[in-house]
Amino acid sequence: MAFLDQNPALGYPLAAGMGLLVGSFLNVVILRLPRRLEWEWKRDSREILGEPDLYDPPPPGIVVERSHCPHCGHQLSWYENIPVFSWLALRGKCRSCRAPISPQYPLVELLTMLLVVACVWQWGFGWQGFGAIVLTCFLIALAGIDLRTQLLPDQLTLPLMWLGLIGAVDNLYMPAKPALVGAVIGYLSLWTVWWLFKQLTGKEGMGHGDFKLLAALGAWIGLQGILPTILLSSLVGAIVGSIWLGMKGRDRATPIPFGPYLAIAGWIVFMWGEQIIGAYRQYAGI
Structure with missing residues (x-):
């Protein structure tokens, strides 16, 4: 950590890259966590009320399941999942069905990158x-x-x-x-x-x-x-x-x-x- 503090030309690009990667994960949390919670609440409510179980498959998890297009289900390849750059290269559209991809993805990634860099600038590494x-x-x-x-x-x-x-x-x-x-x-x-x-x-x-x-x-x-x-x-x-x-x-x-x-x-x-x-x-x- 002291090495990065003494070499900001290396530390800040590393922080920016980490911010982009973490921002990509935060998009997953923002989109998937509420759906997982709602599914769990419904399951627990049926159990408490003694209602019969329904076939209700769980929504995608936050860590295990790969990213996919919400419109056609196309699973993203690694080169389609590069923060910001993939969205720009694909012009904001799914490569498979050409449906628009929300600008939320690059915006959250860029915001996270900027704030992470601000954190290490203010508090160090x-x-x-x-x-x-x-x-x-x-x-x-x-x-x-x-x-x-x-x-x-x-x-x-x-x-x-x-x-x-x-x-x-x-x-x-x-x-x-x-x-x-x-x-x-x-x-x-x-x-x-x-x-x-x-x-x-x-x-x-x-x-x-x-x-x-x-x-x-x-x-x-x-x-x-x-x-x-x-x-x-x-x-x-x-x-x-x-x-x-x-x-x-x-x-x-x-x-x-x-x-x-x-x-x-x-x-x-x-x-x-x-x-x-x-x-x-x-x-x-x-």
């Missing part, structure tokens, strides 16, 4: 850089799933929280106490907003996954990062959400996933929270 990459990948997957399905699976939010707390045991980014308090306050802050909104309106203003995501972020950014994350995510969500509703012609009752805004704000605070808070205190004269 040691354990802090590795932890930042892990957090980034979890947040990309969670944001992508929430955008598509309005779900924030426990299978991702809870491990992310525990990883943050485990890292704090060794003081990776902060001591254990601020990380633990950050996780608790992160959960309770949004839970309180949800509970008050439900008491006043009789409706649920957000999903429980949002509480768990902010708790997970709290384990990585600590207590002092919770308020900036909430404020920044609310601001971005209000602006982007209003623009999206206007473009789609939807009313304000239309549910909008909040997870992506939490992920964006939490990542920014994780990367540059101290600088942001310091600049604010200097500006406010605190």
Whole structure:
């Protein structure tokens, strides 16, 4: 790791290449994990209710099954599965049936590459850089799933929280106490907003996954990062959400996933929270 820190001309291209490969895997997680979870929920519900088993083959797994075209089932060869480059070479279409391939694939791969490089630029190639990459990948997957399905699976939010707390045991980014308090306050802050909104309106203003995501972020950014994350995510969500509703012609009752805004704000605070808070205190004269 010290060698890569001392030779950034080698380290950054390696980080970029790894980011592209990991981004390709994150696409698989974003697309397949919700389908696997839905299949498991239906199977478990039938078992609990005592209903007869149905022939319901499981959807493709996340690791074992090869990538394939969702339209014709054509299994991709290795040269059709090169991040970004294959999509460009195929001009965004399946080689077998010529159906369009979603631009989500290269966009997620490029986004992951850029954020991975940003992580090693900010934290270096040691354990802090590795932890930042892990957090980034979890947040990309969670944001992508929430955008598509309005779900924030426990299978991702809870491990992310525990990883943050485990890292704090060794003081990776902060001591254990601020990380633990950050996780608790992160959960309770949004839970309180949800509970008050439900008491006043009789409706649920957000999903429980949002509480768990902010708790997970709290384990990585600590207590002092919770308020900036909430404020920044609310601001971005209000602006982007209003623009999206206007473009789609939807009313304000239309549910909008909040997870992506939490992920964006939490990542920014994780990367540059101290600088942001310091600049604010200097500006406010605190």
